[in-house]
Amino acid sequence: MLKLFRFLRPYRIVIVLVMALILMQSLAELYLPTLMADIVNEGVVKGDTSYIWRMGGYMMGVTIIGTVVSVLASLYASRIASGFGRIVRGKVFSHVESFSMHEFDKIGTASLITRTTNDINQVQQVLMMMLRLMVMAPMMCIGGIIMALYKDAELTLVLVVALPVLAGAIWLIVSKGLPYFKAIQKKLDRLNLVLREGLTGIRVIRSFNRIEHEKVRFEDANRDLMNNAIKVNQIMAVMMPVMMLIMNISTIAIVWFGGWRIDSGAMGVGDLMAFIQYAMQIMFSLLMFSMMFVMVPRASASAVRIGEVLELQPSVTDTAETALSSRGSSGVVEFHNVSFNYPGAERPALSDISFSALPGEVTAIIGGTGSGKSTLFHLIPRFFDAAGGSVQIGGTDVTKWPQDQLRQYISLVPQKAVLFSGSVQDNIRYGKEDATDEEIRQAAETAQALEFIETMPEGFQSVLAQGGTNLSGGQKQRLSIARALVRKPRIYLFDDSFSALDYKTDAKLRAALKEVTSDAAVLIVAQRVSTVMDADRIIVLDEGRIAGVGTHRELMEDSEVYREIVASQLSEEESA
Template sequence: MIKTLVKQMSKKDRKFSIITPFLIIGEVTMETTIPMLMATLVDVGIQNSDIGYVVKMGLLMVLMAMLSLAFGAGAARTASVASAGFAANIRKALFYKIQDFSFGNIDKFSTSSLVTRMTTDVTNIQNSTMMILRMCVRAPVMFVMALIMSISINARLASIFLVAIPIIGIMVVIVSKFAMPKFRIMLKKMDQLNRVVQENLSGIRVVKAFVRGEYEDGKFETTTREVRDTQKAAEKLIVVNMPIMQLVVYCCIVAILWFGGNMIMVGDMQTGQLISFISYVTQILMSLMMISMAFIMLVNSKASGDRIVEIIDEKIDITDEKANDKILLEDGSIKFEDVAFSYHNDIMNCAVRHINLDIKSGETVGIIGGTGSSKTSLVQLIPRLYDVIQGRVIVGGHDVREYKLDHLREEVAMVLQKNVLFSGTIIENLRWGDEHASDEVIKQACIDACADDFIMSLPDGYETNLGQGGVNVSGGQKQRLCIARALLKKPKIIILDDSTSAVDTATDAQIRETFRTKLKDTTTIIIAQRISSIEDADKIVVMDNGRINAVGTHSELLENNEIYREVYESQKKGAE
């Protein structure tokens, strides 16, 4: 885990990470020297009533205190810069990795979990990095230097630490052993909380429409209660740590005062030495407490680190490492050869099986079937959003696995079942199809998609801000914008996955007419529930339970296919 995370550090972050420990060592050196000067001041200056010596030692102590402050401030800055830069690089690595994920990889991790990993988990790593650079350097160095100083003053009195150190060590081991699993559970509960909040905010209109506010409130309260309870269970172990550490510290101080006082009385120790010894004892025990606190925080951050590395090390299902960069998609022909596909890579649990289908370049193909008949699963194999587990998908004369993914997907435009628009203006969203498209080309694409009229009716026209997810337009308008965006790609294959379901039949017919006249050389695949949307297609594919039930024209299927005929008759009766 550590090796994977450290790779994300930039040269600048590493430079500051190296500088910080040296600044910390300078700070600790000043701090551990001051008590020794104080002992000399008391035992020599004050004991002999030497005011000059007292002033000289006092000024030297002030100087060291100022140097310690300067070293500490410098260390705080360099540690902050290094940890913030490290966290930024980790977020960047996670984001880029997720961008390369296939649909299969994305299905493995929930969106809420990915959000938690990129926010909460990365923040935990950032805080831990700062702590490692400061506390985990400061505490050991202070412990060693203060221990050396205390032994040099009185080795017998320093033996008290032999009792304190094992107690603190045992406590750290016990807490870390039992706290780690609880922190893992807590982070999973955080994933659930993010999922509940995300679903509620994205579906807030549905919640209000069905008056389900109280239900959502209850679900949110239950989830937050679970997060609170798991966090309390983890923190209960942590809060026990500090009182025990303080008890050990105070017991040590009491013992030192007792034995040290007796030594002063018999002349084995001077007053100034005892004062400085107590200062070193406090530094030693405080450093041990810092180490224990750091260790516990590292336990929490390790759970976060494991979750981050899980994303970074995730093997991407679909790559184009073996693809031929010279192969380009020459036409829109598509051929399925005994294709089988499973979302779980299980041949016994296939969503699509034994698909054999030949589509010529420039043909218009309709696909119809009941809910769950795997229409969408089938067409997602064309741009290689998923990979087949059996057979081949041949596009433009080559297996899709022979193409570079960018080359393949640039020539295949897909309007997904769930229409997605992004925050920004209408024209910014449309330029996803072609970022270099002129305003005239964009306008023509919108005219072809029957979107120009409603766009121009908006106060700001093409500069209208859509809001998050396109909340400022209707479902039908959103579909037309997505179709226009796909047209701007000028693809060799265009796939409409139930993409006109929210538009009226007249607009649907107009869009289909545009496709017939202006996309003659483009292979068009239309998934639809309405037969009127596909009845003019060159061929229609009837899907049933992941298999092709029949292929033919509208008239052929009406005559020969029972499923198609039943759908047609039910829709005809509904229209009447």
């Protein structure tokens, strides 16, 4: 957790101010019992009313000062903790944005969400508590002991017996509860995972009538978290009664032995009253310590999880070489003996892949499920780096390109259409921030999306639901394609982006694409033969290897794998 506190550097001066304010508050609280003792001993016992009023005024002043500094300390501590949370959330989010797919797969999306929200909140709350108690608890404990000794050293023997008993009871209770506190975060991860799957997959759940099954999954995860939380609360609920029992017994002992001291004339009534208050302050300071011992381990577990994210280095990084200029480089995409392995996979996803995709041409990639088509695509914008060989754009290895410049060259339409909450216009403009209304309209028209957009209530200003759930699959795909087109890049990557379109729309879209992508390299991954038949070059993948390269006619003659794919989809007349 200490590693995360480096993000407190902007608040160093404010932290010092908070410490000073809490020190003043502690001194004020330690001084009040002494003033009260003086009022009883000198004013009440001797009947000196003027002394009572004068010292009462001092007490009122000290109380007001203590209240003001306490409020200011709480205010600034809250600002520090909130600012710390904001900084850490920003650091985590920006770092996660640099992750490759490997890192996302390693940690998991649900866990990343929990770490960015709940875990940071845990550390933030403990930081605020530490800012208040880190100075106050030791000050009240040490100061209370000193003042108690000053009032009556012999009576302090009661505290010598009571404090170890109290500390031992707190330690025993806290040690029993700590394992459950540490387990809570993992159980929250599990609950978040089940909840996320249940909400994002609601259509599949309903279509397979698995609502009851998902309810049971959620109930199990929820009950597991609840049972753990109940056990923690049951253990911690014992602390306050034990504390009060020990404190009340200590008070009785102090009054009992203090009475003897008063009878012997060794101390005054006011001193006994002050001694009791100092004893309570000492014991409550131990309670403050115990709360820190409870919260800090839980926050430490959260801090470790946050640290794991911040310390995890992305496997895809920019090199220290000179940044390339995006001007003057061609859009030629070349694969040279490329291979790729997923971690833990039994066999390579890609092996010995070599081909070229030229500007002005359409290069199509086809193959069975699991043949490596999408993996091949992900190597071009460097979502992954090749394990062997090289992927080049414009004659330069993509690993030598700065990632932001590389991706400015590329427009990717993913296999699963991803839309964001906002208007239709905002989603298309996502591909190019400064796109004009005319450019957006033209991109929508080319993507065959203009017709359905104009039928929407507010046209391009119509608001989409989260994930575009108020659109059909084909409509979402066409908006994704329009977003790619508005960018006007040098390389287009269509990863099975026409699968939800009917054959007529598919054909119209491909014909429109030829007109606007004449100077760019176009790579298409597709399952449907009809989508790739007219491509300038078709690459057939089979189990991660190239099984054929050529036009439709050439492959019909030379590639058995391609003929099998064609035969499974088209009649003899259509394939001819």
